Amino acid sequence: MIKVDNLSYSFPQKDLYNNISFLLEDGQHCAFIGTSGSGKSTLIDIIMDPERYMFDGKLEMDPNCRIGYVSQFSQLEEIKDTTVYEYIGKEFIKLQNKITSICTEMETSSDIDTLLEKYQEALDAFNSIGGDDFESIINKKLNLANLTKHKDLMVSELSGGEFKLIQVIKEMLNSPDLMIMDEPDVFLDFENLNSLKNLINSHKGTLLIITHNRYLLNHCFNKILHLENTELQEFDGRYIDYKFSLLQTKIELQELAIADSEEIERNAMLINKLRYIATHNPEASKGRSLRARVKIQERLEARRIKEPFVDIKQPNISFDTDNEIEEIIALKVNDYSVAYDEILLENVNFEIKSTDKVALIGSNGTGKTTLLRDIFKNNSDSIEINPDIKMAYLSQHQGETLNESNTILEEFFDAGFKTNGEIISYISNYGFYGEIIDQKIGSLSGGEKNVLQLAKVSASKANMLLLDEPTSHLDTYSQIALEKAIEDYKGAILMISHDYYSIANCMDYVLIIEDKTIRKMSMKKFRRKIYANHFDRDYLEIEQKKKSIETKIELALKDTDFELAKALSEDLEALIKLL
Structure with missing residues (x-):
């Protein structure tokens, strides 16, 4: 084809x-x-x-x-x-x-x-x-x-x-x-x-x-x-098998690469020693030995194992807050209603504590984004926000929070940063460095724009985050980095999401929109609901364990503990069979 x-x-x-x-x-x-x-x-x-x-x-x-x-x-x-x-x-x-x-x-x-x-x-x-x-x-x-x-x-x-x-x-x-x-x-x-x-x-x-x-x-x-x-890898088979194959390849290549580096380093030390001897000894045999060793080094360099393909650029997302507070009621919504051509939400009531991490879910077109936007604007008598709460907002409509005619540098100057150096140091954690910082935001991919939004949200140091579809357009590595940032965050989160994995991995409970109102649902009930419609029993738990083992393998490789990485990969293979 x-x-x-x-x-x-x-x-x-x-x-x-x-x-x-x-x-x-x-x-x-x-x-x-x-x-x-x-x-x-x-x-x-x-x-x-x-x-x-x-x-x-x-x-x-x-x-x-x-x-x-x-x-x-x-x-x-x-x-x-x-x-x-x-x-x-x-x-x-x-x-x-x-x-x-x-x-x-x-x-x-x-x-x-x-x-x-x-x-x-x-x-x-x-x-x-x-x-x-x-x-x-x-x-x-x-x-x-x-x-x-x-x-x-x-x-x-x-x-x-x-x-x-x-x-x-x-x-x-x-x-x-x-x-x-x-x-x-x-x-x-x-x-x-x-x-x-x-x-x-x-x-x-x-x-x-x-x-x-x-x-x-x-x-x-x-x-x-x-x-x-800039490279492409091709795999005939399922994604779940590809991920396993990728980790196996990384273990093998990294072990070989380190062995190669050690051999090249030993040979370089020998070359230095022979060069010293040849410099101080005019015998032709010494020069021949040096030249022969240099040729060996050239061959070693030519066949050196490349760094593994799976060296992924993962953003270092973290949400900090200037104002960590005792557990209080951060947000109250009382008898909230909204309508356009027809009523979307009617007489909605809920409250969120300052440490709650909450998913707002429901079918497309049920008023989730409208509610989140109204909370952020705080322009309804039905919405009460604690005065100790500072909010930050990520929009699914990226142009709402990003000026697409700005460069990345200009966007962060507008966000309150004072110097080029301060911006460059900060946004490099999110994978933006080099000439890309002078690009117009409008020329970036959807995923890059969402990572930029996350960087702006983090820079705000808010103690309550309103996130509207934060995983949209994000690659899987950025999704995992976002989940870890949410898990580590000390403030409150209200997140609209259709991502089963992020909700199951990160949230304390769910607010679900049904029949034009909102009701609270425990994570246990949410999982049962999702399993009934979409998954085999225990699927999400096995997926979570799989992700945890993959992370442990990456850490073991970082520490060059190949024996641990190999043992963990056997555990991973057993989980994949369950899936």
């Missing part, structure tokens, strides 16, 4: 790929992963329109390959006055109308041969997308996504998550040879995420999907492309 051979590409300020190669075969479901800003979306752009880019190497693809594409950004505003059926079936309806028009024209035209040719072309295109069975196919896809009842709704009546699924269905029904999706899971609620999983797994064609979603990664793919540090 696609063959990439030794492809290299650079921006003026950044090298993206260094001789990367991979093969994507017909029918494979491939996850494309890597840290935020590593160039995944750019590589997708190159595949879709190679003529726009000046790259080295080869990209081979059938010139007749039809590509379907789902962007990470919604185009809802462009087609809001269309029904769901009309939007999904646009190509089908267009061909159907064209065939009808040609048939009508045939009744009065004398140029039948030309019209017959046009009729056959239209009919072939009609048949290629399912033709006579098209409406039945639409119904099956909508049913698979649990959206059958939405068929006759206007697109403008859909939530953002529902529209994303409709986009996926539309592209699938056009029967592309290759379907590409860029983070289709962002902002999907639990039910819609499960529907996306079902759509991906039911698709018979070739898929290339950028995603950081751990649920999809564990359940949907039979090939992994991992882009990191």
